[in-house]
């Protein structure tokens with residue numbers, strides 16, 4: 515598979531404050547790549563470097579085979595970029611906004627009209643197309659913001675936290691749209707601080723914190739390699755966890771216990787035996803799903819902060 519993005523040892527500082535520190539990452543064509551990290555980790559800075567809005571201080575960035583240092587204009591004309599801040603004209607309707615952005619990308623006439631109708635349909639806002647954007651909810655504005663980045667039919671779309679502060683209906687529309695784009699072969703680079711979004715959408719991920727990439731790779735592989743394997747149990751029978759074969763560490767979590775181990779299925783059956791031998795009440799007994807939450811915890815020693 516070919517690579518649509520190659521970032522090598524990139525540095526970026528703002529007045530001496532380092533925002534990105536020797537960041538390297540790559541994205542395969544056709545994938546949905548998540549850039550996951552807490553607030554202030556450096557995600558927006560990275561997204562702006564990829565589209566040439568900001569210049570990096572050192573290292574190299576290649577987007578669709580083009581050098582961002584030399585061909586930023588061409589990259590911006592080819593790639594779809596959805597900025598974190600909404601960039602729409604409030605007094606214009608959604609259709610008028612899309613006409614403006616489409617023309618900016620050099621699409622015109624009947625072809626532009628067709629693409630605008632299609633984009634409105636895709637984000638589920640055909641019926642509100644002629645209302646002023648000022649009358650839209652935050653989520654609807656975000657959907658139009660995304661539609662605006664698709665009018666030139668880009669093969670690579672870069673989205674900077676496109677679901678911050680939106681309603682569930684708008685989030686669903688955005689997710690459906692992104693899934694259908696990916697099915698059509700469009701590559702997506704998606705920054706977020708919501709790990710559930712990465713788990714739901716992305717097939718590869720880079721985790722960034724304090725301007726550094728902590729780990730990256732296919733999602734399945736990261737979960738397999740780094741995620742905590744554990745059993746969750748809630749019972750009133752234990753004030754202390756009994757000695758169980760295979761149990762590595764037990765920690766309190768709410769009303770229950772998180773039991774870390776190598777083989778959760780086997781441990782779960784031992785816990786069930788132990789509790790049933792004592793006729794104990796069991797409120798919950800389940801295998802914990804491997805999650806990016808626990809990958810982050812394991813690699814940084816902290817919870818992913820909001």
Ligand SMILES: Nc1ncnc2c1ncn2[C@@H]1O[C@H](COP(=O)(O)OP(=O)(O)OP(=O)(O)O)[C@@H](O)[C@H]1O
Pocket residue numbers: 528529531532533551552553554555556557558559560598675707
């Ligand atoms: N224009 C700027 N001037 C000075 N410092 C900045 C500027 N933009 C960002 N920073 C700093 O650079 C670091 C990375 O910020 P960035 O916005 O890239 O993070 P982020 O992961 O996108 O966070 P968020 O989720 O809050 O948008 C932060 O410490 C931030 O304060």
